[in-house]
Amino acid sequence: MDNYLPKSFYQRAGVVQIARELLGKQLFTLVDGQRTGGTIVEVEAYCGASDSACHAFPNKKTARTEVMYQPGGIAYVYLIYGRYNMFNVVTNTAGSADAVLIRAIEPHTGLELIKRRRGQNMVDQRLTGGPARLAQALGIELAMNAFSLHGDSIWIEQGMPVATKDVAVSGRIGVENAGSGALLPWRFFLSGNPFVSRLK
DNA sequence: GAGTAGATCGGCT
DNA sequence: GCCGATCTACTCG
Numbered sequence: 635m636d637n638y639l640p641k642s643f644y645q646r647a648g649v650v651q652i653a654r655e656l657l658g659k660q661l662f663t664l665v666d667g668q669r670t671g672g673t674i675v676e677v678e679a680y681c682g683a684s685d686s687a688c689h690a691f692p693n694k695k696t697a698r699t700e701v702m703y704q705p706g707g708i709a710y711v712y713l714i715y716g717r718y719n720m721f722n723v724v725t726n727t728a729g730s731a732d733a734v735l736i737r738a739i740e741p742h743t744g745l746e747l748i749k750r751r752r753g754q755n756m757v758d759q760r761l762t763g764g765p766a767r768l769a770q771a772l773g774i775e776l777a778m779n780a781f782s783l784h785g786d787s788i789w790i791e792q793g794m795p796v797a798t799k800d801v802a803v804s805g806r807i808g809v810e811n812a813g814s815g816a817l818l819p820w821r822f823f824l825s826g827n828p829f830v831s832r833l834k
Numbered sequence: 835g836a837g838t839a840g841a842t843c844g845g846c847t
Numbered sequence: 848g849c850c851g852a853t854c855t856a857c858t859c860g
Contacts, residue, residue, distance in 0.1 A: 678852070688854070689845095698845060713852050714840030718853055735852060808852050840860085847849085 636731035639782055642723050643704030643811030650715035652725050653679035654822045661739055661805070663788045665773040670744030672735060672762060673793055676823040678806045682731025685820075687812035688712035701780045702731035706786045709788055711769070723776045723783065723790070730814035737807070737821075738763040741771065742827040748772070764831040767785040800825050804834060 638662040639659065646652060654677075662671035682702060683688030689712075690699040701710045701824040702724055710733050722733040741748050741762045748771045753762055762771045774788065783789050809816050824832045 660851080678851075694845075712852090713844060714851060715853055716844075716851090720852065722852090727850070737852090760854095764853070812852085835857105836859090838856100840856090841854095843851105845851095 639790050639792060641705075641707045641784070644723065644783070645727050646706070646781070647726055647732075649681050649725050649787060650679045650820055653677045653734040653820065656723070656734055656790070657734070657801060658724055658792045658793040660791040661736065661772070661788075662743065663772040663774060666787055668744060668747050668773075670741070670748050670772050672739035672741035672743065672829075673701060674738075674790075675740050675827045676736075676738035676763070677821070678735040678737060679820040679822075680733050680735060684815075685758060685765060685818065686815035687806060687809040687818070688731065688733075688815070692813070692816055693731060695731075699731060703729055704780070707783050709774075709778050709781045709783060710758065710776060711776055712775060716764070719769040719774055719776060720765045721769050721772075721778075735765060737765045738823070738829050738831050739771075739829060756800050757787070759829055759831070761829075763829045796824065807832065 659674050680688040690702050705727040705728045708724045710724050722735045724733050726732040739762045762768050767771050803819045804821045806821045
Protein backbone atom coordinates (compact mmCIF):
# COMPACT_ATOMS: atom_id res chain seq x y z
CA MET A 635 0.00 0.00 0.00
CA ASP A 636 1.74 3.12 -1.16
CA ASN A 637 -1.06 5.32 0.06
CA TYR A 638 -0.43 4.69 3.75
CA LEU A 639 -0.45 7.84 5.82
CA PRO A 640 3.26 8.26 6.69
CA LYS A 641 4.58 7.74 10.18
CA SER A 642 5.34 11.46 10.28
CA PHE A 643 1.59 12.11 10.18
CA TYR A 644 1.07 10.23 13.44
CA GLN A 645 4.31 10.99 15.24
CA ARG A 646 3.61 14.64 15.93
CA ALA A 647 2.52 16.55 18.99
CA GLY A 648 -0.96 18.08 18.86
CA VAL A 649 -3.40 15.19 18.96
CA VAL A 650 -6.37 17.53 18.57
CA GLN A 651 -5.08 18.80 15.24
CA ILE A 652 -4.30 15.27 14.09
CA ALA A 653 -7.82 14.18 14.99
CA ARG A 654 -9.29 16.92 12.83
CA GLU A 655 -6.98 15.98 9.95
CA LEU A 656 -8.09 12.34 10.10
CA LEU A 657 -11.55 13.35 8.86
CA GLY A 658 -11.89 12.34 5.22
CA LYS A 659 -9.10 9.75 5.41
CA GLN A 660 -9.72 6.12 4.39
CA LEU A 661 -9.70 3.38 7.03
CA PHE A 662 -9.29 -0.23 5.88
CA THR A 663 -8.98 -3.66 7.44
CA LEU A 664 -7.98 -6.95 5.85
CA VAL A 665 -9.36 -9.93 7.78
CA ASP A 666 -9.26 -13.47 6.42
CA GLY A 667 -8.31 -12.06 3.02
CA GLN A 668 -11.40 -9.86 2.94
CA ARG A 669 -11.03 -6.11 2.68
CA THR A 670 -13.48 -3.67 4.25
CA GLY A 671 -13.21 0.06 4.70
CA GLY A 672 -14.68 3.53 4.54
CA THR A 673 -14.15 7.25 4.98
CA ILE A 674 -13.55 8.57 8.50
CA VAL A 675 -16.36 11.00 9.34
CA GLU A 676 -16.19 11.29 13.16
CA VAL A 677 -13.28 11.30 15.63
CA GLU A 678 -12.37 12.29 19.19
CA ALA A 679 -8.96 13.31 20.60
CA TYR A 680 -7.60 12.01 23.92
CA CYS A 681 -4.43 13.26 25.60
CA GLY A 682 -2.86 11.40 28.51
CA ALA A 683 -0.96 14.39 29.85
CA SER A 684 -3.72 16.97 30.16
CA ASP A 685 -7.08 15.27 29.64
CA SER A 686 -9.00 13.86 32.60
CA ALA A 687 -11.23 11.83 30.27
CA CYS A 688 -8.30 9.81 28.92
CA HIS A 689 -7.52 6.33 30.20
CA ALA A 690 -3.87 7.33 30.62
CA PHE A 691 -4.50 10.55 32.58
CA PRO A 692 -2.45 11.93 34.26
CA ASN A 693 0.27 10.09 32.37
CA LYS A 694 -0.70 6.96 34.25
CA LYS A 695 0.93 3.83 32.91
CA THR A 696 -0.76 0.43 33.27
CA ALA A 697 -0.79 -2.77 31.29
CA ARG A 698 -3.70 -1.46 29.26
CA THR A 699 -2.50 2.08 28.59
CA GLU A 700 1.08 1.08 27.83
CA VAL A 701 0.21 0.96 24.13
CA MET A 702 -0.62 4.66 24.10
CA TYR A 703 2.93 5.50 25.16
CA GLN A 704 4.47 3.85 22.13
CA PRO A 705 5.37 5.88 19.04
CA GLY A 706 2.38 6.97 16.94
CA GLY A 707 1.07 4.95 14.03
CA ILE A 708 -0.30 1.89 15.86
CA ALA A 709 -3.76 0.77 16.97
CA TYR A 710 -5.11 0.95 20.52
CA VAL A 711 -8.05 -1.44 20.84
CA TYR A 712 -9.84 -2.11 24.12
CA LEU A 713 -13.02 -3.62 25.47
CA ILE A 714 -15.80 -1.49 26.93
CA TYR A 715 -18.85 -2.62 28.88
CA GLY A 716 -17.76 -6.19 28.54
CA ARG A 717 -19.01 -6.47 24.97
CA TYR A 718 -17.79 -3.75 22.61
CA ASN A 719 -14.42 -3.03 21.03
CA MET A 720 -13.10 0.50 20.58
CA PHE A 721 -10.54 1.42 17.95
CA ASN A 722 -8.09 4.26 18.52
CA VAL A 723 -5.09 5.57 16.60
CA VAL A 724 -2.02 6.20 18.77
CA THR A 725 -0.23 9.48 18.00
CA ASN A 726 2.81 11.48 19.12
CA THR A 727 6.26 10.14 19.98
CA ALA A 728 7.30 7.52 22.53
CA GLY A 729 6.40 8.52 26.08
CA SER A 730 3.36 10.64 25.20
CA ALA A 731 -0.01 8.93 25.69
CA ASP A 732 -2.08 10.54 22.93
CA ALA A 733 -4.72 8.81 20.82
CA VAL A 734 -7.63 9.50 18.49
CA LEU A 735 -10.84 7.50 18.88
CA ILE A 736 -12.41 6.73 15.51
CA ARG A 737 -16.16 7.01 16.10
CA ALA A 738 -17.72 6.61 12.67
CA ILE A 739 -16.98 5.87 9.01
CA GLU A 740 -18.92 6.12 5.79
CA PRO A 741 -18.50 2.58 4.41
CA HIS A 742 -17.56 2.07 0.76
CA THR A 743 -15.47 -1.10 0.52
CA GLY A 744 -16.66 -4.63 1.28
CA LEU A 745 -20.22 -3.51 1.96
CA GLU A 746 -21.64 -7.01 1.78
CA LEU A 747 -19.26 -8.30 4.44
CA ILE A 748 -19.87 -5.24 6.62
CA LYS A 749 -23.60 -5.83 6.48
CA ARG A 750 -23.13 -9.50 7.32
CA ARG A 751 -20.90 -8.72 10.31
CA ARG A 752 -23.43 -6.24 11.61
CA GLY A 753 -26.47 -8.36 10.85
CA GLN A 754 -28.08 -5.43 9.09
CA ASN A 755 -29.11 -4.86 5.47
CA MET A 756 -29.68 -1.11 5.51
CA VAL A 757 -26.66 1.07 4.70
CA ASP A 758 -27.36 3.86 7.16
CA GLN A 759 -26.12 5.47 10.36
CA ARG A 760 -26.64 2.31 12.36
CA LEU A 761 -24.31 0.28 10.15
CA THR A 762 -21.02 2.05 10.96
CA GLY A 763 -21.96 5.13 13.08
CA GLY A 764 -20.62 4.79 16.62
CA PRO A 765 -17.29 3.34 17.79
CA ALA A 766 -18.54 -0.13 18.73
CA ARG A 767 -20.53 -0.51 15.51
CA LEU A 768 -17.56 0.63 13.45
CA ALA A 769 -15.27 -1.90 15.12
CA GLN A 770 -17.73 -4.70 14.50
CA ALA A 771 -18.30 -3.63 10.90
CA LEU A 772 -14.59 -3.78 10.08
CA GLY A 773 -13.90 -6.93 12.10
CA ILE A 774 -11.63 -5.10 14.55
CA GLU A 775 -10.76 -7.42 17.45
CA LEU A 776 -8.90 -7.01 20.72
CA ALA A 777 -6.11 -9.08 19.18
CA MET A 778 -5.38 -6.11 16.90
CA ASN A 779 -4.27 -4.03 19.87
CA ALA A 780 -0.81 -2.51 19.20
CA PHE A 781 -0.93 -3.55 15.52
CA SER A 782 1.04 -1.25 13.25
CA LEU A 783 -1.00 0.91 10.89
CA HIS A 784 1.70 0.18 8.32
CA GLY A 785 1.06 -3.56 8.22
CA ASP A 786 -1.48 -5.54 6.23
CA SER A 787 -4.30 -5.98 8.77
CA ILE A 788 -5.45 -2.42 9.48
CA TRP A 789 -4.28 0.83 7.93
CA ILE A 790 -5.29 4.37 6.94
CA GLU A 791 -4.87 5.90 3.48
CA GLN A 792 -4.97 9.44 2.21
CA GLY A 793 -8.46 10.67 1.31
CA MET A 794 -10.15 13.69 -0.16
CA PRO A 795 -9.45 17.10 1.40
CA VAL A 796 -12.11 18.28 3.82
CA ALA A 797 -13.20 21.91 3.75
CA THR A 798 -12.98 23.72 7.05
CA LYS A 799 -16.58 24.78 6.76
CA ASP A 800 -17.69 21.13 6.70
CA VAL A 801 -16.02 20.27 10.03
CA ALA A 802 -18.23 20.53 13.11
CA VAL A 803 -16.92 20.50 16.70
CA SER A 804 -18.50 19.40 19.98
CA GLY A 805 -17.75 17.95 23.37
CA ARG A 806 -16.95 14.27 23.49
CA ILE A 807 -19.52 11.58 24.04
CA GLY A 808 -19.83 9.27 27.03
CA VAL A 809 -17.35 11.13 29.23
CA GLU A 810 -19.77 13.35 31.16
CA ASN A 811 -18.37 12.14 34.50
CA ALA A 812 -14.73 12.58 33.56
CA GLY A 813 -14.13 15.82 35.44
CA SER A 814 -12.97 19.03 33.83
CA GLY A 815 -11.92 17.26 30.64
CA ALA A 816 -15.53 16.34 29.92
CA LEU A 817 -16.21 19.74 28.38
CA LEU A 818 -13.22 19.91 26.03
CA PRO A 819 -14.38 20.51 22.41
CA TRP A 820 -12.32 17.63 21.09
CA ARG A 821 -14.88 15.80 18.96
CA PHE A 822 -14.83 16.50 15.23
CA PHE A 823 -17.24 15.30 12.58
CA LEU A 824 -18.37 16.08 9.06
CA SER A 825 -21.31 18.41 9.31
CA GLY A 826 -24.49 16.79 8.05
CA ASN A 827 -22.88 13.45 7.15
CA PRO A 828 -25.55 10.74 7.60
CA PHE A 829 -23.09 8.24 9.12
CA VAL A 830 -22.05 10.40 12.08
CA SER A 831 -23.28 8.86 15.34
CA ARG A 832 -24.88 12.06 16.66
CA LEU A 833 -25.32 15.19 14.56
CA LYS A 834 -25.07 17.58 17.47
C1' DG B 835 -40.02 8.62 18.31
C1' DA B 836 -38.29 9.10 22.89
C1' DG B 837 -36.65 7.35 27.05
C1' DT B 838 -34.49 3.73 29.85
C1' DA B 839 -32.78 -0.67 31.66
C1' DG B 840 -29.82 -4.46 30.99
C1' DA B 841 -25.97 -6.84 29.10
C1' DT B 842 -21.22 -8.52 30.65
C1' DC B 843 -16.11 -8.62 31.85
C1' DG B 844 -11.37 -6.64 32.09
C1' DG B 845 -8.98 -3.19 34.46
C1' DC B 846 -8.13 -0.76 38.33
C1' DT B 847 -8.93 1.00 43.45
C1' DG C 848 -16.09 -5.15 44.14
C1' DC C 849 -17.22 -1.26 41.08
C1' DC C 850 -17.63 0.92 36.94
C1' DG C 851 -16.93 2.08 32.11
C1' DA C 852 -14.67 6.72 25.56
C1' DT C 853 -21.76 1.76 24.25
C1' DC C 854 -25.51 -0.50 21.95
C1' DT C 855 -29.77 -2.91 21.68
C1' DA C 856 -34.22 -4.08 22.91
C1' DC C 857 -38.15 -3.04 24.97
C1' DT C 858 -41.58 0.05 26.91
C1' DC C 859 -44.74 3.82 26.53
C1' DG C 860 -47.29 6.97 23.98
